[in-house]
Amino acid sequence: MKERLYELKRQALEQIGQARDLKALNDVRVAYLGKKGPITEVLRGMGALPPEERPKIGALANEVREAIQQALEAKQAKLEQEEVERKLAAEAIDVTLPGRPVKLGNPHPLTRVIEEIEDLFIGMGYTVAEGPEVETDYYNFEALNLPKGHPARDMQDSFYITEEILLRTHTSPMQARTMEKHRGRGPVKIICPGKVYRRDTDDATHSHQFTQIEGLVVDRNIRMSDLKGTLREFARKLFGEGRDIRFRPSFFPFTEPSVEVDVSCFRCEGQGCGVCKGTGWIEILGAGMVHPNVLEMAGFDSKTYTGFAFGMGPERIAMLKYGIDDIRHFYQNDLRFLRQFLRV
């Protein structure tokens, strides 16, 4: 019986030594130490031994079992360590490999123009104010001296959500909203960029959704010459030194007097070309002195305060600046178009 136990020990240790993985090792464990294993069998057969032999064989059996157990544990630890090392080796990252090129995005040309204009005005002491695109009839029209039924509303038909709520047709509602916040005290000096909506049929120069930048200055002693100086500075920074501007009379319900503002053509220096349609001047924005009714409705005393306002379309400015011939290019997400502005 002793021989049998020594033989079992030898066999078991040999098989443990040969086990290549954890599964094989477990098979060895079950084969030798399991309930139906040979050691259990030996112990069961002890009844046939003389009583004085039993403790010796029992002790030896336990010793063999212990030895196999220890060998199993040691081998298991070794296999697990190897497993970890194999995984680490398989998942290693070769930091010397060249990287895969990442496609870089870039700001949309409109975003670029809007940010450029924002920077210009921030440099002149303006703050940027943004307002809601879903607007009330009151702020979009009435507070801008466009009461219900005013004929000038026809030029700005909108998308109505209810009778009183609509998608704003211009960024001008921020005039009243901002002035109300100032509670009748100047100075107010803001620009307001954002999306606006009109029920226009889309074509090369019209879109039902486009962007605007509104400017508003209200303070004591603001004069039309301040407006002109501001816009000339703006035109020179945006289109180059040497640009001049001119005012032409116009009409907006919320300004009085109102003007269209032209900049001298940056392409032909005023000689006349395709960009300026032979006139030497390019229309870039509308402006005027804030109408006293607009000041009063927003809580400003029009005898103490005056102001000017202007509104421009970043699309038009981007089209002029970059020679883009169709406004729809801005909204179609065509990468062939957008990629041209990668390093503009």
Ligand SMILES: [Zn+2]
């Ligand atoms: Zn020209």
